[in-house]
Amino acid sequence: MEALIVDFKSVIELTDEQFYQLCSSNPDVRFERNVTGELIIMPPVGGESGNRNGRVNQQLFNWSDIDSAGIAFDSSTGFKLPNGAERSPDASWVKLERWNALTPEQQTRFLPLYPDFVIELLSPSDSLKVTQKKMEEYKSNGVHLGWLINRKLRKVEIYRIGQEVEVLDNPISLSGEDILPGFVLNLDAIW
Template sequence: MNIAFELDLDNINLTDEQFFQLCENNSDVRFERTASGELIIMPPTGSITGNRNSDLNYQLTAWNRKNKLGKTFDSSSGFKLPNGAERSPDASWVKIERWDALTEEEQERFAPLCPDFVVELMSSNHSLEKTTAKMKEYMENGASLGWLINRKLLQIEIYRLNKKVEILESPQTVSGEDVLPGFVLDLAEIW
């Protein structure tokens, strides 16, 4: 028997605990929640995008292991932003001082902070408009550096705190600047 139903994701009012339990009880599904409480079900990426994201996280983690300046996170990690949204960037990094200032319980759940560095890797099912809005939200909530990688257009939009977005066309590498000193992402495997 097939049961069909319509779920109005705009009108679900979940407490933080209920949202966390929803995510925990459905670990095979990625959820996000906007600052206004809209529940977003994130579809899985295609295999190519997943492979590219894996390489991106590998490079960031390798740099961090060498430098030990913070903690790295993949797309399954949720953060509770200061505006109340719960987001899961494709890759992110938090300075060690900020991470260590959290309690163990805060570290176990959706860390109540915005990462210092965030990356969104566009896949075919992502909307550029929504992803750009998400990047702006990260910056408004305290991120210092963000990259929106658009493989289809071979572009990287670089978001910096209180600065205009810079767009790079077909770069081979991109620098972590002073936020991630010495980190240079090799885009050969990403494109």
Template sequence: MNTVLELKPIIELTSEEFYQLCQVNPELPLELSRNGELIIMSPVGGETGNKEADLNFQVSLWNHQTQLGLVFSSSTVFDLPNGGNRSPDVAWITKERWDSLTPRQKQKFPPICPDFIIELRSPSDRLQPLQEKMLEYLDAGLRLGWLINPQDRTVEIYRPQQPTETLSLPVSLSGEDVLPGFTLLLD
């Protein structure tokens, strides 16, 4: 289970201060919610790590074939426009949007919201914080997001200005117009 530290009203970290905090504590996987909560991410077990790697591989393989953007691992923190600093399990950004960033922005925590993300719920994750995280991404400009929940055998699909769609596993997910031609089979 992730550990959440309430920093407000004592301190409010800027994006640059959060970046510096991560640099001096590289052994801690950290996130910062848009509400200023410092989140220490728990490591995942073997099954979840393997599923996460497979998801990243499948998106990367599709991207390698289409050359439409860039894929990022769960170690990448994105400095979201709405104030959060988050790291999804899988992220993808169009090449055009990525190329609009400066070399310095690409080197640090990129100040951009991914176009597409996948969050994979691990056995230690509580569902509600993950759902809130998905809404943070939507509010920051996410075009398509999947919250895969093996415990409840569901996947939640997040799209801008649409209600969350929940499907039961097994299911075939379409990348829609965000990842054209991409299909993910989940069982």
């Protein structure tokens, strides 16, 4: 089942507060909102994808706890990107000084900033083309490093600001480069 896109704009254009309330009132449904204001209803993933996504987050959170230079987030975190879209990457990380610059209220809502780093793990219900567009959107909105992990093809697409997408075939691990110094994602647990 692919994501469902619903356009309510002919009936109502949701404010940020209304969108937040919609998401809060429906905690079992995962919503995103694209730059044109269309709602994207994300289907739940199967057990295998959920496990692999958990393993990705586990590694990122473990590193983040030791490194202390930033805050890691899971797929239930919403980010209000500069272009107006609200997105929830499978895993993400924000530099501590950017997190600390938010007010306590902003920290409890959809975060009004772009992550410094994102991971999208392609699940069987995801469209590769749609997810690639999402990765480009992250990059054009300030995300410094992004990984699109395609388990089926055992490929990783690496997105960096100002650079062409790099594609790796069947890598063993991925480096956080200078964005997440010292972070290495072991892909054995993900493939």
